[in-house]
Amino acid sequence: MPEILTYDFMQRALLAALLVGLAAPMVGVFLVQRRLSLIGDGMGHVALAGVAVGVVTNQAPVLTAMAFAIVAAVVIELVRARGRTSGDVALAVMFYGGIALGVVVIGRSQSGAPVNLDSYLFGAISTTTKGDLLAFAALALVVVAVTWALRPRLFAVANDEEYARATGMRVTALNITLAVLTAVTVVVAMRVVGLLLISALMIVPNATAQLIAGSFRSAIRLAVAIGVICSVGGVTTAYYADTPAGGTIVLLAIALFMAASAYSAMRDRIARRRHLEAERHEHEHGPNCGHPVIEHDNHVDYLHDGHRHAPHQGHYDEHDPHKSHDDPVRH
Amino acid sequence: MTATSSSPAAGSQTIVSQAIVSMRSASFGYADRAVISNVTMDIHAGEVVAILGPNGSGKSTLVKGLLGLNNHLGGQVALFGTPIDRFHDHARLGYVPQRHTLSASVRATVAEIVAIGRLPHQSWLGRSNHEDRRIIKESLAVVGLDDRTTVDVSTLSGGQQRRVLIARALAAQPDVLIMDEPTAGIDLASQEILSEVLARLAARGTTMLIVTHELQALRRVLTRIIQINQGRVTFDGPPANNELSQASQGPDLDDHDGHHHDEDDEIPRTWPTAGPLDRFPGFHDA
Numbered sequence A: 001m002p003e004i005l006t007y008d009f010m011q012r013a014l015l016a017a018l019l020v021g022l023a024a025p026m027v028g029v030f031l032v033q034r035r036l037s038l039i040g041d042g043m044g045h046v047a048l049a050g051v052a053v054g055v056v057t058n059q060a061p062v063l064t065a066m067a068f069a070i071v072a073a074v075v076i077e078l079v080r081a082r083g084r085t086s087g088d089v090a091l092a093v094m095f096y097g098g099i100a101l102g103v104v105v106i107g108r109s110q111s112g113a114p115v116n117l118d119s120y121l122f123g124a125i126s127t128t129t130k131g132d133l134l135a136f137a138a139l140a141l142v143v144v145a146v147t148w149a150l151r152p153r154l155f156a157v158a159n160d161e162e163y164a165r166a167t168g169m170r171v172t173a174l175n176i177t178l179a180v181l182t183a184v185t186v187v188v189a190m191r192v193v194g195l196l197l198i199s200a201l202m203i204v205p206n207a208t209a210q211l212i213a214g215s216f217r218s219a220i221r222l223a224v225a226i227g228v229i230c231s232v233g234g235v236t237t238a239y240y241a242d243t244p245a246g247g248t249i250v251l252l253a254i255a256l257f258m259a260a261s262a263y264s265a266m267r268d269r270i271a272r273r274r275h276l277e278a279e280r281h282e283h284e285h286g287p288n289c290g291h292p293v294i295e296h297d298n299h300v301d302y303l304h305d306g307h308r309h310a311p312h313q314g315h316y317d318e319h320d321p322h323k324s325h326d327d328p329v330r331h
Numbered sequence B: 001m002t003a004t005s006s007s008p009a010a011g012s013q014t015i016v017s018q019a020i021v022s023m024r025s026a027s028f029g030y031a032d033r034a035v036i037s038n039v040t041m042d043i044h045a046g047e048v049v050a051i052l053g054p055n056g057s058g059k060s061t062l063v064k065g066l067l068g069l070n071n072h073l074g075g076q077v078a079l080f081g082t083p084i085d086r087f088h089d090h091a092r093l094g095y096v097p098q099r100h101t102l103s104a105s106v107r108a109t110v111a112e113i114v115a116i117g118r119l120p121h122q123s124w125l126g127r128s129n130h131e132d133r134r135i136i137k138e139s140l141a142v143v144g145l146d147d148r149t150t151v152d153v154s155t156l157s158g159g160q161q162r163r164v165l166i167a168r169a170l171a172a173q174p175d176v177l178i179m180d181e182p183t184a185g186i187d188l189a190s191q192e193i194l195s196e197v198l199a200r201l202a203a204r205g206t207t208m209l210i211v212t213h214e215l216q217a218l219r220r221v222l223t224r225i226i227q228i229n230q231g232r233v234t235f236d237g238p239p240a241n242n243e244l245s246q247a248s249q250g251p252d253l254d255d256h257d258g259h260h261h262d263e264d265d266e267i268p269r270t271w272p273t274a275g276p277l278d279r280f281p282g283f284h285d286a
Helices: A008-033 A039-056 A061-082 A087-107 A130-159 A161-166 A171-189 A198-212 A216-241 A245-274 B059-066 B110-121 B130-142 B158-171 B188-203
Strands: A293-296 A299-304 A307-312 A315-318 B019-030 B033-044 B048-052 B071-079 B093-096 B176-180 B207-212 B224-229 B232-237
Touching: A008 A039, A008 A130, A008 A171, A008 A198, A008 A216, A008 A245, A039 A061, A039 A087, A039 A171, A039 A198, A061 A087, A061 A171, A130 A161, A130 A171, A130 B110, A161 A171, A161 B093, A171 A198, A198 A216, A198 A245, A216 A245, A293 A307, B019 B059, B033 B059, B033 B071, B033 B207, B033 B232, B048 B059, B059 B071, B059 B176, B059 B207, B093 B158, B110 B130, B110 B158, B130 B158, B130 B188, B158 B176, B158 B188, B188 B207
Parallel strands: B048 B207, B048 B224, B093 B176, B176 B207
Antiparallel strands: A293 A299, A299 A307, A307 A315, B019 B033, B019 B071, B224 B232
């Protein structure tokens, strides 16, 4: 057994990292889809006020943070649903209010020893107790299960809210559910990556997956895989390099994102170089358009005046049968 | 129920005359402000109705009202014989919203978008089964895009995306298609194909309610025109009686592109894919 696994606290830390790495990108993809990538940050701010209240009143900070974050989640969605332009400002006030309240309440703490806010702001994964871990595991599994069950409908609502409403979907209820799932994820991840960095674990793996994947389904899977790799890999790296786990996890996620960006830019450049656009024509090829159909790799070419036209984005590519090519364009 | 059926003995075909949409002095709007009021009409199965009118006339408000997207402020409205406030079978109304582009915030394939149309028929834990996938494929075939199922929608042209939205509505297997400006702002090739798609849907007997500026693309398929101006219905009748459909340049002609479509009757160069949903696969050869 590797040395890292011989310590109880590291076993717990790795398990917590695994759960958070699984749940955060699953929820995060819908935030990316709804262009609400920063909402997790705001909930983290409000959760800090909950942590402070928990510390001062001798309640479990996790529970009070959860209560604060869930209330914030519901308020956010109700404010958004009303569609007022002042809603944006109202949210900003709530988020700043949360972090300010947290700092002030902690400052007034009677507990004598100054409470270490850092462990909530930046995570303190190796101090996770067994009880905490069990609570996190249960919550993370609930988040994963609910997100999976609602996935098709969350996708539909985030894709086209008006259409979803017209087909009778409970759009507001689904949006509030997503916000609550986000709030729970924020709190579960607070000990692992910290309230200031949790949003990164929800968003960055999805940003990376979007660069590479070809469908929503494959993008989710890839994002979850990246999330798990980053969180478990980050905790492991942090152990050996003696760095804070939260920051290490996020830096690893960003490194993967940059690698994926470089890969996707290179792929596009190669595709463009090998890519020969066909002459413009108003005719649109289709399976029964009259032009002979040639199955080619995993797409269809249409034989048009002796050359092959393959549909690509809004135009057609020339696919010359005499040149060897390995289909640089994704279809 | 206000449903009435004529006697099947009357002719060789059974004619079901239950109104799909029935309105009596109906008004719709936002909050308490009526945008369109005093609408009285019945729309029956098989009708292809164009709802014409200038921007801001209230024509979109009317169809969105039927879909429950704004407030029903007065009068009686029934869908398939059920009063609108008690109507919950939303999948029977196939909505094709006006969208210039689909949201491109995340990757989604054509098939994934069309699969959204199947959701009203699936349970919370259900996922697309073989039958769903078959219907998705067929819906895409009707709009001539079944060769693009795995393509990212954001890479398609505007007209192709519009057809994806029609396929999404068809995948719900609705009894009426409600389209908001399906032909607005798209390139000529797509417009031609879209016009063919609508003709094909009409030939299949699909009931359609089409909000539009442009009659040209629809002329062959329309059975009725409803004209709306400043929140009131100003004309309701067959296209032959409508001055706008006679290509006159009336003072309130709302032809945005302002040019004549002389080639309108020309036989189109392309037909969309004959899909398996077509009852008359060879109708366009006739």
